[in-house]
Amino acid sequence: MTRVHVIGGGLAGCEAAWQLARRGVAVRLYEMRPARGTEAHRSDRLAELVCSNSFRSASPDAAVGLLKEEMRRLGSLILQAAESARVPAGTALAVDRDGFSAEVTRSIEAEPSIEVVREEVTSLERFADELVIVASGPLTSPALYDELRRLFGRDHLYFYDAISPIVTADSIDRAVAFRASRYGKGGDDYLNCPLSRDEYRRFVDELLRAEKVPTREFERCLYFEGCMPIEEMARRGRETLAFGPMRPVGLVDPHTGERPYAVVQLRQDDRAGTLYSLVGFQTKMTYPEQRRVLPLIPGLAAAEFVRLGSLHRNTFIHSPSLLEPTLELRRQPTMFFAGQLVGVEGYVESAASGLLAGVNAARRLRGRAAVAPPPTTALGSLLAYVSDRARGDFQPMNASYGLFAPIAGRLRGKDKRAALGARAAGELSAWIVGEGVLAPSADPRRQAQS
Ligand SMILES: Cc1cc2nc3c(=O)[nH]c(=O)nc-3n(C[C@H](O)[C@H](O)[C@H](O)COP(=O)(O)OP(=O)(O)OC[C@H]3O[C@@H](n4cnc5c(N)ncnc54)[C@H](O)[C@@H]3O)c2cc1C
Numbered sequence: 001m002t003r004v005h006v007i008g009g010g011l012a013g014c015e016a017a018w019q020l021a022r023r024g025v026a027v028r029l030y031e032m033r034p035a036r037g038t039e040a041h042r043s044d045r046l047a048e049l050v051c052s053n054s055f056r057s058a059s060p061d062a063a064v065g066l067l068k069e070e071m072r073r074l075g076s077l078i079l080q081a082a083e084s085a086r087v088p089a090g091t092a093l094a095v096d097r098d099g100f101s102a103e104v105t106r107s108i109e110a111e112p113s114i115e116v117v118r119e120e121v122t123s124l125e126r127f128a129d130e131l132v133i134v135a136s137g138p139l140t141s142p143a144l145y146d147e148l149r150r151l152f153g154r155d156h157l158y159f160y161d162a163i164s165p166i167v168t169a170d171s172i173d174r175a176v177a178f179r180a181s182r183y184g185k186g187g188d189d190y191l192n193c194p195l196s197r198d199e200y201r202r203f204v205d206e207l208l209r210a211e212k213v214p215t216r217e218f219e220r221c222l223y224f225e226g227c228m229p230i231e232e233m234a235r236r237g238r239e240t241l242a243f244g245p246m247r248p249v250g251l252v253d254p255h256t257g258e259r260p261y262a263v264v265q266l267r268q269d270d271r272a273g274t275l276y277s278l279v280g281f282q283t284k285m286t287y288p289e290q291r292r293v294l295p296l297i298p299g300l301a302a303a304e305f306v307r308l309g310s311l312h313r314n315t316f317i318h319s320p321s322l323l324e325p326t327l328e329l330r331r332q333p334t335m336f337f338a339g340q341l342v343g344v345e346g347y348v349e350s351a352a353s354g355l356l357a358g359v360n361a362a363r364r365l366r367g368r369a370a371v372a373p374p375p376t377t378a379l380g381s382l383l384a385y386v387s388d389r390a391r392g393d394f395q396p397m398n399a400s401y402g403l404f405a406p407i408a409g410r411l412r413g414k415d416k417r418a419a420l421g422a423r424a425a426g427e428l429s430a431w432i433v434g435e436g437v438l439a440p441s442a443d444p445r446r447q448a449q450s
Pocket of ligand 1: 007008009010031038049119120136339340345
């Protein structure tokens with residue numbers, strides 16, 4: 001093995017190829033566009049942004065801001081290109097989308113050790129004896145999707161997302177929400193937010209009024225798969241939700257001794273019990289509207305949302321049962337996965353996972369063990385989440401402080417995030433030095449020696 005194959009010239013694939021090249025590894029980067037397009041891409045450029053032009057917050061007060069800082073320290077191409085195409089957007093990092101993808105394309109094409117192959121990959125068998133990174137993204141071509149299904153089976157591969165919002169446990173008002181399972185079955189695993197008739201009606205009114213993300217042609221089929229958004233249920237009848245995900249049957253509010261008119265149930269979402277998801281609450285309300293409407297639910301008035309709801313076409317594998325936090329396939333460590341395909345969500349998160357896959361494929365090529373950042377860092381906590389073997393129900397995830405290993409003390413809010421960020425910075429430094437992670441060209445100590 002003398003080179004690494006990278007499938008997909010998107011955010012993750014380009015970052016992986018770049019990291020390999022920085023380490024002196026020859027790369028074949030396969031991109032199927034323009035010969036075969038996707039439902040959302042519009043050009044033949046590498047690293048095309050299919051929707052928003054924002055890489056979200058640049059402030060370390062948000063986990064995605066800290067993740068950017070970690071990527072910067074690891075020599076990320078995607079962040080360099082984003083900075084060079086930056087447009088004013090307050091505390092967010094937003095880019096001129098054409099300028100951004102043109103810059104990534106230029107950098108990749110100018111790199112002598114990367115060969116860009118404009119070809120659709122339909123079989124992974126041809127790479128059986130070689131190192132390969134699969135980063136074909138949420139809109140993986142149908143032929144490659146079939147290949148992944150053949151390899152992993154239907155139960156380990158998803159075709160779309162129906163994402164419910166997630167809140168931090170300590171932001172739920174426990175004076176309102178009560179613990180119970182319907183009819184007492186399953187102990188008191190759920191937190192229940194009770195609604196009176198008036199509260200329910202007001203919630204439904206606002207849900208119906210709220211602005212929604214338009215449904216794209218290729219997403220229409222989703223409603224037939226039993227994953228209807230809450231606003232669509234409300235549209236079909238004002239009481240539909242009260243007989244569906246918000247049904248109060250089998251529940252008594254201990255504060256009133258009565259059955260509420262409706263409830264929103266929250267289920268624990270991580271092992272540490274720091275996160276709770278709203279059960280059956282997939283929605284296509286825009287993000288600002290979700291932040292306005294969901295706090296109308298009693299008990300969630302001050303909720304901190306670490307992920308908002310959505311519903312869209314998304315191919316991803318069941319990483320908890322397939323991948324190590326190093327992004328290598330447990331049963332075949334020469335095959336790595338990266339990008340949205342592994343169940344991270346977002347441009348920055350996709351690129352960050354590509355970065356680590358590139359670092360690790362280069363290490364494997366040289367006979368070294370693959371590594372993962374500690375779970376006290378933004379990247380390490382995200383990868384610990386997607387590869388957590390104990391996780392059955394799996395939905396893609398953004399970077400979030402809610403995923404970080406807990407910190408001692410009773411800090412909250414901004415102070416807690418600042419402490420988590422400071423700890424992450426220190427632990428990332430120790431990891432970089434301890435594992436020798438930086439590429440020679442990005443390592444200031446080696447630059448000083450040469
Ligand atoms: C419609 C849509 C809108 C989104 N909007 C946002 C947003 O606004 N903000 C955000 O942060 N995230 C958004 N995402 C999520 C995600 O962050 C992006 O999709 C991101 O581009 C994922 O990076 P990636 O590298 O995994 O995949 P991509 O960037 O999609 O790269 C994958 C590449 O692989 C190529 N490819 C696919 N199959 C093959 C094959 N068989 N052979 C060769 N090449 C192949 C594709 O052409 C593509 O270039 C959106 C996702 C979708 C589907």
